[in-house]
Amino acid sequence: MKKMISVSILAANFLELGKDIEMLNKSEADWIHIDVMDGVFVPNFSFGMQITKRISGISKKPLDVHLMINDPHKYLKSFKDAGASLITVHFEARNDTQENIREIKSFGLKAGVVISPETSVIAFEKFIPDVDVFMLMSVHPGFGGQRFIERTYDKIKELKCLISSKSSNALIEVDGGVDLSNAKKLADAGADILVAGNSIFSSPDPVEYISELKEAIG
Ligand code: DX5
Ligand code: ZN
Numbered sequence: 001m002k003k004m005i006s007v008s009i010l011a012a013n014f015l016e017l018g019k020d021i022e023m024l025n026k027s028e029a030d031w032i033h034i035d036v037m038d039g040v041f042v043p044n045f046s047f048g049m050q051i052t053k054r055i056s057g058i059s060k061k062p063l064d065v066h067l068m069i070n071d072p073h074k075y076l077k078s079f080k081d082a083g084a085s086l087i088t089v090h091f092e093a094r095n096d097t098q099e100n101i102r103e104i105k106s107f108g109l110k111a112g113v114v115i116s117p118e119t120s121v122i123a124f125e126k127f128i129p130d131v132d133v134f135m136l137m138s139v140h141p142g143f144g145g146q147r148f149i150e151r152t153y154d155k156i157k158e159l160k161c162l163i164s165s166k167s168s169n170a171l172i173e174v175d176g177g178v179d180l181s182n183a184k185k186l187a188d189a190g191a192d193i194l195v196a197g198n199s200i201f202s203s204p205d206p207v208e209y210i211s212e213l214k215e216a217i218g
Contacts, residue, residue: 003187003217005210006031006064006173008197009055010046010144017051020201021058027207028214031064031086033175033195035144036079038069041093042142049075049082056083064195066114066175068141070094073103080107088112088135088173091123101130112173116141117149121158128166133193134159139176145198148177153189160190180212187217 007029012020024032032055037046056063062085069075072089073096079087089100091113104111112133115123117140124134136155139146156172163170171192178186179199186194196213203209 001171001192003191003214004030004193005213005217006033006193006195007200007210008033008035008144008175008195010035011197011201013201017055018058021055023206024210025058025060027210029061029210031193032059032061033064033066033197034084036065036067036069037142041070041090042068044142049078052079052084053082059083062086064088064112064173064193066112066135066195067093072100076100076103077107080104080109084109086110086112086133088114088133090141091115091119097127098130101127105130114173114175117151121155121162124159125162125166128163128168128170131170133171133173134163135173135175135195137176138174138178141176144176146177148179148182153185156186156189156191178213180209180216183213183216184218 035046037044039045064086065079065084066088087104101111110132114135116137138149138152173193174191175195178194178196200206200209
């Protein structure tokens with residue numbers, strides 16, 4: 001399967017969000033990554049289902065919704081209705097991950113589980129039969145523009161072994177601090193989807209930067 005880029009709009013210009021989505025529509029981006037924060041699970045706020053729904057109305061790319069919230073089960077249906085294609089919940093969130101996965105799948109959506117940098121990969125093991133995407137945070141959740149955590153490469157390799165040992169087709173997504181300096185190495189280590197925000201939006205030509213990322217990961 002071709003490796004993919006999911007663009008985090010946390011780094012977009014919120015006053016011109018529509019223009020940025022149109023720009024991504026014309027780019028080689030595979031997904032649009034939407035970071036939802038509740039000010040409790042992470043010390044920051046971002047956006048919720050209303051903005052997600054408006055984005056879904058104009059986006060030609062599927063929406064990859066990353067819930068950094070403590071009680072995802074309360075909002076899964078709302079994000080489904082808002083147009084999510086993939087919903088990813090944190091293993092560290094307060095409620096039952098297995099139950100969240102079951103509900104996301106019952107909507108006919110792709111289900112993802114994500115771990116923060118301090119959580120070990122083995123936490124994913126029991127979810128392998130049911131999950132489409134396992135995501136590794138390569139920065140601390142809550143903010144864009146942080147420095148990439150180097151230990152992520154080892155976690156990708158460990159996760160790849162774990163997934164293969166269970167004959168699963170689950171994809172590996174890596175979120176945070178991704179740019180042209182590490183994208184190829186991440187793909188070579190086994191990542192299937194790379195999330196990038198600041199590196200894309202701070203470049204002079206985001207469409208070109210996305211093309212270069214895609215070329216780097218092959
Ligand atoms: C961090 C978010 C990431 C972030 C990635 O809490 O989950 O998705 O927006 O942005 P960059 O690429 O700027 O690290
Ligand atoms: Zn994210």
